[in-house]
Amino acid sequence: MPKKMKQIAIYGKGGIGKSTTTSNLSAALSQMGFKVMQFGCDPKSDSTNTLRNGQYIPTVLDTLREKTAVKAHEVIFRGFNGIYCVEAGGPAPGVGCAGRGIITAVELFKQQKVFDELELDYVIYDVLGDVVCGGFAMPIREGIAEHVFTVSSSDFMSVYASNNLFKGIKKYSNSGGALLGGVIANSINAGYSKDIIDDFVSRTKTRVMEYIPRSITVTQSELKGKTTIEAAPESDQAKVYMRLAEKIAAHEVSDTPSPLEVGELQAWAASWSDQLLALESGVVAGGIKSGI
Template sequence: MPKKIKQIAIYGKGGIGKSTTTSNLTAALSTQGYKVMQFGCDPKSDSTNTLRGGTYIPTVLDTLREKSAVNAHDVIFKGFNGVYCVEAGGPAPGVGCAGRGIITAVELFKQQRIFEELELDFVIYDVLGDVVCGGFAVPIREGIAEHVFTVSSADFMAVYAANNLFKGIQKYSNSGGALLGGVIANSINQPYSKEIIDDFVEKTNTQVIQYVPRSVTVTQSELQGKTTIEAAPNSEQAKIYKSLAQKIAEHTDSKVPSPMGVAELKEWASRWGDQLLAMETGLITSNAAGI
């Protein structure tokens, strides 16, 4: 019997630290003895850069534009600690659907049974989560990913994108779509940030998998073209990513979230805005800000 491959999709608003988190998760899983492939699904094609010394790799779509037929091995590149790196790529600027690379790349790999051939333990899809359009929804809609996690800070637009993702998961949950594992809370350095995220996951019937603080160690590592796991393996930040990797490796129970409606989300955000203003002016303390 072929072994079970755990396929995971990491979504998040652009600029929220999704690829940073994904690459450190991938690197950490590899150091724990797993065979991992990171599948970059952002048209910018930079998901796997820090796994390969800051270098870009040819994308699936670019390669298909040059050749009529592509062997999947031509678009798989080795990275840190033997991690397999793939970038789906996107269309030429101003032409076509940005999610097309995901659809094409996933179909190519399925046809050639690459995951089974490489005997992978994990495939980690790094997916842009600002808009869950047809292409970007493929890992959810087609049930390709077994579990979905979203990276979100306490900023409203990040929460808004996460809530939209929850709507997509809910929509496809009855037809074999992927389910939600939880939220990876990123850039959580202030008590109020944790309180906002905790309140959001409670309202939407999900959970926080890991709190990840903003750290200069991450910036230093990325300036070297490396993950924190590679550049600073003994740092506190690396310990947090390793803890995240262990939790995701052990995770089995994903479920359907309960996203807020538009009016409810706006009202929720407005209440938190009032609370933060009251904290700023000293009317209340952070630990009294629960809503």
């Protein structure tokens, strides 16, 4: 019986660390012996750079613009540890739907049976945070990905983007859409940031997959054009990414999150604002478990 390929989509607010986390996850899964494809769905087409020494690769849409018939293998490049790297690309700036790259690229691969032929264990889609556009919702809506994870810090705008993603998942959950695996908490250093994320996941009936600290090792590795798994495999940060990969590999069942309504989210944020203010002024309110 052919092995079952797992398809995972990673969403999150712009600049929150999706590509960094996804690339380290791909690298860690490949170190565990899995065959992985990382599929960049951002028109910036920089998702796979740190798997390829900082180099950009031609995108599926750009290649399709140059020639009418494209063989899937022309847009698949090998990166660190043999990882298959793909960048869907986007339309010319200011024209058309930015999600079209994903749709076109996935169709091309399906038609040419690429996923079967490569016998992949994982395809990881690195998608934009904004699911308002149908194109970006596509990995959820069409059930292309089975499991969705969101990268979020404890910053309100990042939590807000994750909550919006939960709304998107809930909307399509009855019609065979992807379900939520959990939250990858990024840039979690101060104690209160862990408490904020923990509180958010508990209210939305989701879970934290791993807490990833903000680390200079990530910055140093990125400046070398590499993931932390490649550039600093013995570092504490690499161990965190390995732990994340182990948890994602062991993860089987995703479910429907319970997003907060806008008013609930605002009230929730305001209560945290009060608690942080109380902490700063020395009056510790209830609800903060580990302090700053």
